[in-house]
Amino acid sequence: MEKEYKAIEIEEKWLKQWDEKMYYFDWNSKKPHYIIDTPPPYPTGSFHIGHALNWCIIDFIARYKRMNGYEVMFPQGWDCHGLPTEVKVEEKYGIRKNEIDREKFRELCVRFTEENIKKMRSTAKRLGFSIDWSKEYITMYPEYYVKTQLSFLRMFKNNSIYRGYHPVVICPRCETTIALAEIEYKKGKTKLNFIKFSDEVVIATTRPELIPACVALAVNPEDQRYSNLIGKKVKVPISEKEVEIIPDEAVDPSFGTGIVMICTFGDRQDVKWWKKHRLEMRVVINRDGTLNELAGKYRGLKIAEAREKIIEDFKKEGRLLKQVDIEHSVGVCWRCKTPVEIFPAEQWFVRVDKEKVLEMAQKIKWVPDFMFERLRTWVESMEWDWVISRQRVFATPIPVWYCKKCGKTMVAEEEWLPVDPTKDKPKKRCDCGGDEFEGEKDVLDTWMDSSITPLAIVNWPNTKEFPVSLRPQGHDIIRTWAFYTILRSMELMNEIPWREIVINGIVFGEDGRKMSKSIGNVISPEEVFEKYGADALRQWAASGVIGEDLIFSWREVVASSRFQQKLWSVARFALMHIGNGKADNLRIADKWIISKLNKLIAFVRDAMERYRFDEALKAIRGFVWYDFADNYIELVKGRLYSRKEAESAKFTLEYVLDRVLRLLAPITPFITEEIWSKFRSGSIHMQSYPEVEKEFVDENAERAGEEMKEIISAIRKLKHDKGLALNAPLKKVIIFTTLELDPLDLGFATNSEVEITKEMPMVREEITKIKPKFAIIGPSLKDKAKQVLKIVESLSKEEKEKLLSEGLEINLNGEKIALKPDWFDFEVKRIVEGLEAEKIDTKSSVVFVSC
RNA sequence: GGGCUCGUAGUCUAGCGGUUAUGACGUCGCCCUGACACGGCGAAGGUCCCCGGUUCGAAUCCGGGCGAGCCCA
Numbered sequence: 001m002e003k004e005y006k007a008i009e010i011e012e013k014w015l016k017q018w019d020e021k022m023y024y025f026d027w028n029s030k031k032p033h034y035i036i037d038t039p040p041p042y043p044t045g046s047f048h049i050g051h052a053l054n055w056c057i058i059d060f061i062a063r064y065k066r067m068n069g070y071e072v073m074f075p076q077g078w079d080c081h082g083l084p085t086e087v088k089v090e091e092k093y094g095i096r097k098n099e100i101d102r103e104k105f106r107e108l109c110v111r112f113t114e115e116n117i118k119k120m121r122s123t124a125k126r127l128g129f130s131i132d133w134s135k136e137y138i139t140m141y142p143e144y145y146v147k148t149q150l151s152f153l154r155m156f157k158n159n160s161i162y163r164g165y166h167p168v169v170i171c172p173r174c175e176t177t178i179a180l181a182e183i184e185y186k187k188g189k190t191k192l193n194f195i196k197f198s199d200e201v202v203i204a205t206t207r208p209e210l211i212p213a214c215v216a217l218a219v220n221p222e223d224q225r226y227s228n229l230i231g232k233k234v235k236v237p238i239s240e241k242e243v244e245i246i247p248d249e250a251v252d253p254s255f256g257t258g259i260v261m262i263c264t265f266g267d268r269q270d271v272k273w274w275k276k277h278r279l280e281m282r283v284v285i286n287r288d289g290t291l292n293e294l295a296g297k298y299r300g301l302k303i304a305e306a307r308e309k310i311i312e313d314f315k316k317e318g319r320l321l322k323q324v325d326i327e328h329s330v331g332v333c334w335r336c337k338t339p340v341e342i343f344p345a346e347q348w349f350v351r352v353d354k355e356k357v358l359e360m361a362q363k364i365k366w367v368p369d370f371m372f373e374r375l376r377t378w379v380e381s382m383e384w385d386w387v388i389s390r391q392r393v394f395a396t397p398i399p400v401w402y403c404k405k406c407g408k409t410m411v412a413e414e415e416w417l418p419v420d421p422t423k424d425k426p427k428k429r430c431d432c433g434g435d436e437f438e439g440e441k442d443v444l445d446t447w448m449d450s451s452i453t454p455l456a457i458v459n460w461p462n463t464k465e466f467p468v469s470l471r472p473q474g475h476d477i478i479r480t481w482a483f484y485t486i487l488r489s490m491e492l493m494n495e496i497p498w499r500e501i502v503i504n505g506i507v508f509g510e511d512g513r514k515m516s517k518s519i520g521n522v523i524s525p526e527e528v529f530e531k532y533g534a535d536a537l538r539q540w541a542a543s544g545v546i547g548e549d550l551i552f553s554w555r556e557v558v559a560s561s562r563f564q565q566k567l568w569s570v571a572r573f574a575l576m577h578i579g580n581g582k583a584d585n586l587r588i589a590d591k592w593i594i595s596k597l598n599k600l601i602a603f604v605r606d607a608m609e610r611y612r613f614d615e616a617l618k619a620i621r622g623f624v625w626y627d628f629a630d631n632y633i634e635l636v637k638g639r640l641y642s643r644k645e646a647e648s649a650k651f652t653l654e655y656v657l658d659r660v661l662r663l664l665a666p667i668t669p670f671i672t673e674e675i676w677s678k679f680r681s682g683s684i685h686m687q688s689y690p691e692v693e694k695e696f697v698d699e700n701a702e703r704a705g706e707e708m709k710e711i712i713s714a715i716r717k718l719k720h721d722k723g724l725a726l727n728a729p730l731k732k733v734i735i736f737t738t739l740e741l742d743p744l745d746l747g748f749a750t751n752s753e754v755e756i757t758k759e760m761p762m763v764r765e766e767i768t769k770i771k772p773k774f775a776i777i778g779p780s781l782k783d784k785a786k787q788v789l790k791i792v793e794s795l796s797k798e799e800k801e802k803l804l805s806e807g808l809e810i811n812l813n814g815e816k817i818a819l820k821p822d823w824f825d826f827e828v829k830r831i832v833e834g835l836e837a838e839k840i841d842t843k844s845s846v847v848f849v850s851c
Numbered sequence: 852g853g854g855c856u857c858g859u860a861g862u863c864u865a866g867c868g869g870u871u872a873u874g875a876c877g878u879c880g881c882c883c884u885g886a887c888a889c890g891g892c893g894a895a896g897g898u899c900c901c902c903g904g905u906u907c908g909a910a911u912c913c914g915g916g917c918g919a920g921c922c923c924a
Contacts, residue, residue, distance in 0.1 A: 569890085
């Protein structure tokens, strides 16, 4: 073995050597199934570090479950449809989607997406994920979207999809409906205009261009200033329309004048009021963002122009009383940042039964559990159903036509799928006899594709099993992906989609801020694995606490890479010595490390079950570095080099290395495979995860081993203090102890003759400190504890000794209290006469060293 | 404005009712000892954000501030 671990070289070697079939899922396997509903990323072309974190977590789980005897399905999907790709393709070819043939445009999007998937796939492969590539799905292909369309038909039949007239949010620039989830909120400055409607009525608005859309005014019913106005009518400027002044608790009396105008529609509050008070609808803004004939002389102007013109006119008329600058948050289109508008429109909707969704969601195990709260508050605050239609091209077509003769909606039959109603025709006549149809041009929201992923991977509608085991995802999409999937699974299967959902955090840049190109704090997975390899990146990913956001850290990556070098060196040492080891004559140090290893296995298993990869990895690293390398190996070098009692050490080295590698394999698949291949056959990833072997847990050996460690450390320190080299020989070491220590190993470790004696005839013990055990004393003495401890401190030497040997009765304000020895820890100094040597006291031994 | 999360050595972080608060990186000594100098041995470094409360006992639980982040209105 080479001295240095060359991560990149070795990782690339294994990528070539590994057989992908190793990770194929077999429906017929008799092992228990473990199916993971992996997130299908949006194919932007770069598999970023946030994906990497998420996939590392999935891979840790997949590999761990596989080693525990599960038949694991780790599929990989790509969620292709959507506006961003349309925009990119428009940019790339300098075209507009509405100006070219739909089919042609779609084709360009497909090709563009395929290229992006290719790039992302290669990054995912390089990171060593144990993905079953035979189960890859791509939502833009008919094999997948036929399922999306089928789900539409089934839900339409269920009456959970309907077409309705409803206010929807529109981006005037993109001229498309957008979901609530796609609105961003931006803070900015705007002017609040105080406008006189009549002598008594002055309103304040940031959007004077909507005055012609005003259908009512509202005041707070508690507001004394305006109680006389309630029920009265007032004339609206521009439209000259008479509107009523109504009371509503939602009006903030301290904002503006305390009188608010209700328009159809300025914002979502307007929609609420409009519904609640059953107001009429006056739409003055067109979908392209210009004003219509209801705006009178402002007709044809754009929103911003109209605003300016109206203010100018009002100034002249004396209607504008004042203008105030305010901080204001506006909803904007997530794509182009244009302020959104609310319009009534014919759209397709999925009905949302809030209570039922929450009831379902509660049956799922949420990790961490508080993440359920995010879903709950979101669902409870939802104000209207899910709008699933989009005015786009690159998406799953809605399988519906409208009869040209009678206008009736014709929904496709299941056997006709997949269909594109803009080019395919229905295979039957309309009930009215008509055979001329208009195909639905609107397409489905991308979430309609991705919210059936758990169904798609189990072969729905010929479902092989359901629900699946696990959904891993980020907390940023709980309100979208998780929510929609639960909703759809409920409607289509009347069942939860997965038994468990594990939520991971999002990745921040090293400066603690969200990674973004404009800030310049973006780190790509490529940068990391090109320098330190995938295993190091994976260890960084394991360092985060599940559910919490994780800051990217080069330091952590470097520390991980150093650990790999340490592991490599340890293996190199072990492999130089192993072979013909024997377990029949284990010495204290061997039993000690094996016992500690078995405790480590128990700990790591428990941590892995809780998805606390940080705890698992930290424990393994600590064990390898400090217990195994620094202590055990140092301790047995003497036996190995001298060939005295070496077989037990050889056995132990092999036993420990074997298990440590298997413990680490899910997290660092490359280095563990490489080392494994040097002394075992078959891939480590096809082995079982280490089990605790109870017969090897030995408390006495652990106590003795720890004591040996402490003695060696104390002697090292003594040499250090005396300016001696650590391997300097000593004349003699005498250890008084009641523990079973190993003079052979201790002798090698200290480079001196070691004598161990259980008799301490000349030793006198003196108590130097009494430390109360609060965990025992507190509950039994309660509020008396403090006073009692004060008395204990002031006891005489003899009394303290009595307390140590048999316990002591003390008197507290006339009350007799019996103190027991096991209530305290005693620190004891042992004084020995007649020996000329440096004396060291450890926990349970006294050591004399003659230099 | 609401929901959720976080605030612990110079930096990042563990712990989330009980002796001396964990680890990593960094810093400072000493050491190239036959696995590893990407190493070893040793050391220094903390008002556990602030204020109140509960308790025999609080970094940990509760209340109130202040600050940060994410999601949403």
